[in-house]
Amino acid sequence: MTAVARLRRWLAGDGAFKILVAAIFLFLGLPVIVAFLIAVNPRPTIGMPTGFSLRWFAEVLRESSWLAAYANSLLTALVAALAALVSGTLFAYASVRYRFRGRGLFAAIATSPLGMPRIIIGVALLIFFNPVGLSGTFTGLIIGFVVITTPYIVRTVGAVLDVYDPAIEEAALTLGADEIQTFFRVTLPMIAPGLISAAILAFVYAFGNLQVAIFLTGPETVTIPVLMFSVLEFEGDPTVAAVACINILIVTAVILVANRLVGAKNLLRL
Amino acid sequence: MAERALASAVQGDEPTRRVVAWFAPRRWLVPVLLVLPIAAVLMLAYVIPVAIMAGLGFFATDPTGKVLPTLTLAHFVKFFGDSWYFFVLVRSLRIAFFVTVLTVVLGYVVAYFLAFYRSRLIELYLVLVVAPILIGNVVRAYGWRFLMGESGIVNGLLTRLGVIDRPIPFLYTEHGIVIADSSVLLPIVIMILLGVLSRIDATYIEAAKSLGAGRWRAFWHVTLPLSLPGVAAACVVCFTLALGTFETAVFIGGKRVQMIAPLVYEQIGVVFNWPFGAAMSLVILAISIGGIALNDRLMRERAR
Numbered sequence: 258m259t260a261v262a263r264l265r266r267w268l269a270g271d272g273a274f275k276i277l278v279a280a281i282f283l284f285l286g287l288p289v290i291v292a293f294l295i296a297v298n299p300r301p302t303i304g305m306p307t308g309f310s311l312r313w314f315a316e317v318l319r320e321s322s323w324l325a326a327y328a329n330s331l332l333t334a335l336v337a338a339l340a341a342l343v344s345g346t347l348f349a350y351a352s353v354r355y356r357f358r359g360r361g362l363f364a365a366i367a368t369s370p371l372g373m374p375r376i377i378i379g380v381a382l383l384i385f386f387n388p389v390g391l392s393g394t395f396t397g398l399i400i401g402f403v404v405i406t407t408p409y410i411v412r413t414v415g416a417v418l419d420v421y422d423p424a425i426e427e428a429a430l431t432l433g434a435d436e437i438q439t440f441f442r443v444t445l446p447m448i449a450p451g452l453i454s455a456a457i458l459a460f461v462y463a464f465g466n467l468q469v470a471i472f473l474t475g476p477e478t479v480t481i482p483v484l485m486f487s488v489l490e491f492e493g494d495p496t497v498a499a500v501a502c503i504n505i506l507i508v509t510a511v512i513l514v515a516n517r518l519v520g521a522k523n524l525l526r527l
Numbered sequence: 528m529a530e531r532a533l534a535s536a537v538q539g540d541e542p543t544r545r546v547v548a549w550f551a552p553r554r555w556l557v558p559v560l561l562v563l564p565i566a567a568v569l570m571l572a573y574v575i576p577v578a579i580m581a582g583l584g585f586f587a588t589d590p591t592g593k594v595l596p597t598l599t600l601a602h603f604v605k606f607f608g609d610s611w612y613f614f615v616l617v618r619s620l621r622i623a624f625f626v627t628v629l630t631v632v633l634g635y636v637v638a639y640f641l642a643f644y645r646s647r648l649i650e651l652y653l654v655l656v657v658a659p660i661l662i663g664n665v666v667r668a669y670g671w672r673f674l675m676g677e678s679g680i681v682n683g684l685l686t687r688l689g690v691i692d693r694p695i696p697f698l699y700t701e702h703g704i705v706i707a708d709s710s711v712l713l714p715i716v717i718m719i720l721l722g723v724l725s726r727i728d729a730t731y732i733e734a735a736k737s738l739g740a741g742r743w744r745a746f747w748h749v750t751l752p753l754s755l756p757g758v759a760a761a762c763v764v765c766f767t768l769a770l771g772t773f774e775t776a777v778f779i780g781g782k783r784v785q786m787i788a789p790l791v792y793e794q795i796g797v798v799f800n801w802p803f804g805a806a807m808s809l810v811i812l813a814i815s816i817g818g819i820a821l822n823d824r825l826m827r828e829r830a831r
Contacts, residue, residue, distance in 0.1 A: 271644075278640045281633050282652075285659055285713050288670025291680065295673060344564035351561035363562065366569055372764060373815045374771020376788045377577070380795055380808045384583055385576035400572045407565065435547040436557075465663030468773050468788075472795065482665045489669050490777060501666040508661040512654060 289505065295498035313499035322484065323500060330480040333395060334463035337402030342456045344403070345410030350444070353418040364415075368408040378404060379472035386473065393475020401469045406459035413458065417451030450519035457515045461508065577812070584806035592800040602806035612790070616810070619787040622704055623769035629709040630716045630765050631758060637713075638720035639750075643729065660714045668774040671707035672698065675779065699783040708775045712768055716761045723757025724750075756826055763822040767815040787811060 264272075299310035317323045348367065352360050370378060382401050383392055391397035425447065429439040445452075467482040474483050481504065485497050550557060587599040606612045641652060659667060674680050675697035682694040697703035727750065735745040776786035787807065794804035 274636075274640070277636055281637050281713075282655060284633070284710055286655065287674060288667040288707075288710065289659060289662055291670040291673050292666050340568075344568055347561040348565040351558045355558035355561075357558045357562070363566065363569075366574065367565060369819075370573065372767055372819050374767055374788060374811055376771050376773060376791055377580075377808045377812050377815075378573070380791060380804060381576035381580040382572065383795065384580050384801060384805060385572075400568070403568055404573050407568065411565075435543055437543040437547060461661045465661065465665075467663075467665055468771070471792065482663060485665045485669075486774065486777075489665070489672075497669065501662070501669070504666065505658075505662055508658065512658070512661070 289501075292498045292501040293505075295495055296502045298495065301495060313495045314503070316496045317499045317503065320496065322479070323481075323496070326479050326481045326484045329395075329474075329478055330464055330482075333398050333402060333478075333480065334460050337399045337406060337463045338456050338460035340399070341403045341406040341410045341459050342452060345407050345455070346414050346452060349411055349414040349418055350440075353415065354423075364411065367411045370405055371408045371412075375405060375466065375468035379469040382469065383472040392473060393478060395478055398470060398473045398478055398480070401473045402463035402466065405466060405469055406463050409458050409462060410455045413455035414448070414451055417448050417455075421447055454515060454519050457511060461511060464507075465504075580805045581809050581812070583802050584809045586802045588800055588802050592798060594802055602803045603810075605803065606807060606810065612807075615785050615790055616787055618701065618784070619770055619772075620814075622701055622708070622772070622786065623766050625705045626708045626712065626769040626772075627762050627765045629705060630712050630769075631720075631761050633709065634713055634716035634720050634761065635754075635758070637717050638724050641717070641721050642724035642727070643732075656714050656717050659711075664711050664774045667711050668707060668778045671703075671710065671775070672778040675703050675707070698779060699781050701780075701784055703779045704772070704775055704784065704786070707779050708769055708772050711775055712765055715768070716765050719761040719764060720754070720757050723754050723760075727753050756829065759822050759825055763818045767818055770811060770814060 268276075294306045296313055297309050297311070298306035299308045299312060345367075348363070351357070352364060378401065382397070382404070386392040386397045386400075391400070421444075426439050426443055429443045430436070434442070465482060466480075467486055470480050470483050471486065474480055481500065485500060488494055488497050583594070584602055585598050585600070587595040587597040587601060589595055606616075637656065641649065641656070646652070676682070677694045677696070677698075679697075681697065682691075685691045686694065697706070731749050731753070732745050735749045736742070740748065771788050772786055773788040773792070776784075776789050780786060780789075788811075791804050791807045791811070794800050794807065
């Protein structure tokens with residue numbers, strides 16, 4: 258009886274709330290768990306797993322189209338994240354340290370891709386790139402990724418610069434450093450954790466993007482999400498689930514490295 | 528760290544001194560140069576392309592989809608006049624509405640937990656929230672497709688538990704899309720709400736409780752009103768993203784329950800009627816901008 262009474266008190270306290278939270282976490286993670294179950298199921302039919310096998314993983318590594326897509330995805334996402342990091346950081350720095358006309362307008366434009374369906378950016382860039390021969394090229398794809406990742410960089414780096422004390426910069430200037438030295442030797446090391454987490458987020462968003470990539474990739478530049486989508490559109494194949502698991506491994510590795518470098522608190526300042 | 532950085536900074540470098548000396552009489556150039564890269568990217572790869580897309584929506588096409596040099600409103604007339612397209616738009620808006628309600632309510636619960644409950648595992652919980660974003664929408668939408676089949680895990684479980692005796696259809700239904708899409712968009716909504724809730728000063732809530740308010744009263748009269756700007760922002764972002772639902776719409780809705788974004792893709796990538804695709808994109812864009820403007824307006828009125 259005491260156990261029931263204790264359970265009832267726990268539920269009336271915050272027990273019921275915690276169960277609800279756990280259920281929502283399950284709702285969030287369920288599709289990911291399912292992808293894992295399909296990937297290790299030895300049978301080629303999509304259904305409840307009947308055993309454990311790594312044959313679909315081996316299949317992915319044998320298939321040159323998946324390997325090429327991984328190379329394309331990693332390359333474009335990496336270059337785009339770095340380009341967005343440089344341009345976004347310079348802008349965030351300028352808008353915190355200098356007063357100039359159009360500052361607010363620029364910030365509004367730079368962060369506006371956040372508030373619109375990505376598919377619009379994909380359509381607009383395809384229409385724009387096609388006549389100049391950039392659609393289907395790496396350059397075009399990278400530019401598309403830079404546009405969609407720049408808002409995250411501007412926001413994250415802006416938030417970091419906001420809390421960073423400008424008095425430290427002034428101290429460097431007073432002690433005889435010039436502005437360039439101050440930026441590279443004082444400001445940059447101080448905001449580096451924020452920059453790293455911003456770049457990692459940008460990389461991961463570009464890596465997982467479908468809605469822009471599906472318009473801008475050509476036969477030579479197919480990325481992982483585009484290939485997954487085109488395979489799944491015409492009914493499933495367990496190799497796609499294996500690819501999903503490999504992506505999860507890549508993402509976990511990125512999170513662990515980032516956690517080492519900057520700590521989870523910094524990483525999650527979205 | 529700051530001390531060491533300062534010490535190394537004051538040693539001085541000849542080349543940077545020369546650069547700084549050159550910029551001294553031209554100080555206005557510094558912010559211009561800093562802003563130039565992002566301005567070039569945004570102008571060339573965002574503002575101008577979106578403007579061209581908007582313009583293209585007003586150009587006529589011949590039956591093969593070739594663009595003709597005549598201006599017309601025909602695409603918009605076709606879109607709003609044809610009951611099929613209009614129906615897909617209305618359905619997309621309806622789905623986006625229900626997704627927004629479900630996602631923001633569920634997201635608020637999790638964000639509240641993350642913001643106000645102390646736990647040693649809080650960093651792990653945060654990673655669990657963000658990891659699905661990083662895993663990508665394609666994988667998660669596909670996972671839901673598998674879960675929702677007639678003999679899928681959800682129906683199998685419910686039947687075995689005796690909750691239902693016939694499988695509930697989820698695939699190719701609107702409620703199936705709403706459920707799957709809500710799961711897909713939940714992490715972003717949680718992060719937005721968490722940003723607002725974690726900035727609320729917990730002493731306000733403590734004050735309300737010490738003045739005799741119960742947990743619910745404190746939540747209803749203090750926490751919720753303080754978090755409303757974040758709720759509004761989360762609603763706007765969630766609604767626009769849900770309106771642009773693509774992967775989930777294709778995998779769960781299929782050809783039977785179409786949404787607007789796959790329709791745009793079809794016009795652009797399959798039918799090659801670019802002006803019509805551009806016109807549809809323009810309608811989505813207008814609705815998104817309307818949502819952002821409405822949110823700004825509400826926030827400003829609240830601030831007053």
